[in-house]
Amino acid sequence: MIFRREWGIYAIFLAMIHTVIILAGWVTWDIPGIFGLAFHPTLDRYVMVQHGFGLANLIGIVALFYGLALMLTSSDWAxxxxxxxxxxxxxxxxxxxxALVxxxxxxxxxxxxxxxxxxxPPPNPLSWPFVSLVALVLTLRSAAFFQVWRQARRDRKRTLPLSA
Incomplete structure (x- = not known):
């Protein structure tokens, strides 16, 4: 596929921009806030207020670092x-x-x-296109898997010795 490396690198740059926008706009650079924590003045400590938010953001952060590793190794030099x-x-x-993304x-x-x-809130208009793309990728990956598997079985049958 042409421009595969470039598309991957651009995707990671977009993920970095996404991260900065979320940090600056949504959680206003409150690092514990990324993980679903909020400062409780009465308790004088951070408490968990959004359970899934923290886990989902942790998955996003892991994906970002994973993507950075892929980006840094996307060259002929690497x-x-x-x-x-x-x-x-x-x-x-x-x-x-x-999968992480x-x-x-x-x-x-x-x-x-x-x-x-x-x-x-009202449904996000990108929800069903997202589901469609995920389903399409899973379908294509499954079809490719079965095609390779069938070909390997055919090749194995051709090379097996005939029994008497």
Whole structure:
């Protein structure tokens, strides 16, 4: 696929911009706030106020660092430095990154704003396109898996010795 490396690098740059926007706008640089904590003046400490918010953001942060590792190894120099098999092992981490991003995005599209003490906002118009894209990727990955599996079985049958 043409421009695959570039698309991955741009995606990580967008994730970094997303992180800065969330830090500056939503949690206003309150680092414990990223993890669902708020300062309680009576108790004089931070307390958990948004359970899923912290976990979803932790997943997003792990995905960001994972993506940065992939981005830093997305070059011909990295292939030469690491060697082909190690580089390929690192780059196959893109599948894990995809799963982390899907869980992170899915939480904020479908679960975060469903809370008993807040009014439920109108549905996000990106929810169902997100679900469609996740389903499409899973379908394509499953189809590719079964195609490779069938081909491997055919190849194995051709190379098996005939029994008498």
């Amino acid at each position: 292939v030469r430095f690491l060697g082909g098999p190690i580089w390929k092992f690192v780059q196959r981490g893109a599948y894990v990154l995809w 899907a869980v992170h995005g899915g939480y904020f599209l479908f679960m975060h704003f469903v809370d008993y003490h807040r009014a439920v």
